[in-house]
Amino acid sequence: MDINTIHRSAKARFRGACRVCPVCNGTICAGEVPGMGGLGTGAAFRHNIQALAECRLNLRTVHSVKKPDLACRILGLDLALPVIGAAIGGIALNMNGAMAEAEYTAAIISGCRQAGTIGMTGDGPVPVVFDAGLDAIGREDGWGIPVIKPRDTDKIVELAKQAAAAGAPAFGMDIDAAALVNMTNAGQPVGPKTIQELAYIKNHTPIPFIVKGIMTPDDAEACWQAGVDAIVVSNHGGRALDHTPGTAEVLPYVAEAVKGKMTVLVDGGIRSGTDVLKMLALGADAVLLGRPLAIAAVGGGADGVAFVLNKYKAELSAAMILTGTAGLSDVPVEILW
Numbered sequence: 001m002d003i004n005t006i007h008r009s010a011k012a013r014f015r016g017a018c019r020v021c022p023v024c025n026g027t028i029c030a031g032e033v034p035g036m037g038g039l040g041t042g043a044a045f046r047h048n049i050q051a052l053a054e055c056r057l058n059l060r061t062v063h064s065v066k067k068p069d070l071a072c073r074i075l076g077l078d079l080a081l082p083v084i085g086a087a088i089g090g091i092a093l094n095m096n097g098a099m100a101e102a103e104y105t106a107a108i109i110s111g112c113r114q115a116g117t118i119g120m121t122g123d124g125p126v127p128v129v130f131d132a133g134l135d136a137i138g139r140e141d142g143w144g145i146p147v148i149k150p151r152d153t154d155k156i157v158e159l160a161k162q163a164a165a166a167g168a169p170a171f172g173m174d175i176d177a178a179a180l181v182n183m184t185n186a187g188q189p190v191g192p193k194t195i196q197e198l199a200y201i202k203n204h205t206p207i208p209f210i211v212k213g214i215m216t217p218d219d220a221e222a223c224w225q226a227g228v229d230a231i232v233v234s235n236h237g238g239r240a241l242d243h244t245p246g247t248a249e250v251l252p253y254v255a256e257a258v259k260g261k262m263t264v265l266v267d268g269g270i271r272s273g274t275d276v277l278k279m280l281a282l283g284a285d286a287v288l289l290g291r292p293l294a295i296a297a298v299g300g301g302a303d304g305v306a307f308v309l310n311k312y313k314a315e316l317s318a319a320m321i322l323t324g325t326a327g328l329s330d331v332p333v334e335i336l337w
């Protein structure tokens, strides 16, 4: 298996729904939602890419870091690398039938496990999206994290309990889907949540609670006050609100507010192991990878997902050696130029 074969196969299966560009940067697919693009002008997606591109690393080689340690512990889970598979729901519905939902979620969940990490699954207006994710997680002994839309709080509690029963070690809620019309149109209203509602969800669910889609220090602080276990700094890959900044731009401010008090994850525009290291230096404990793994799953199934994660692992290891970074528990900001 190699990356070109995975990409060729994905391109054929997507039949134009994703062009599988040499660099996945949101330019050609701007406005393609449904599809793989960013919403509206596509600016928020592109800002994710640009923000990381503008962040540079100091090349340092006079030191003793010959074998960096890539292992990390996130929400009590031991991972071989600080890269988690992001939730991507509705592949079957939105991508020219590139892959059935069950086949897709199984590829993500199994591929992540194969590479020594964990994957997330999504939610959508039809039950098959959430259910396929939970099935895939159940089949991998509970090794996966379902992410629930910001539905009615009691519905979230009900779905989170199902996740716990399937063995999931945590569940998420993508709060940035608060204005998703296709959910509301399907009679499943979504909306923003108050601190009290977040606390209610936290207090009525038995596993750690991750809130995904936080872009300001104030919202991060509110999550912490509500007792949330982890946040994902994310703009939903540029698919929630046009013209947000890139996640790498806001991450340092969010991390300053809550780092050390709760787990800080980030996603958006990460396209290499080098980008992973940048995000950790900016304050993240680990990252989520979206489109690159979706393309890998469609092009190469679980093996494709594991292949791409191992590629990121090798790139991260090289970047750690070349910046003198021995481990991941507290990557110093000084590695950035």
Ligand SMILES: Cc1cc2nc3c(=O)[nH]c(=O)nc-3n(C[C@H](O)[C@H](O)[C@H](O)COP(=O)(O)O)c2cc1C
Binding pocket: 035, 036, 037, 048, 086, 087, 088, 089, 090, 121, 122, 123, 124, 147, 173, 174, 212, 234, 235, 236, 237, 238, 239, 267, 268, 269, 270, 288, 289, 290, 291, 292
């Ligand atoms: C087609 C598509 C579907 C998505 N579906 C979901 C979803 O169901 N739940 C969720 O939390 N995030 C969803 N996301 C957002 C991703 O989890 C993630 O935040 C984003 O893709 C990260 O940016 P990246 O693709 O540049 O890595 C989706 C993203 C895409 C592109």
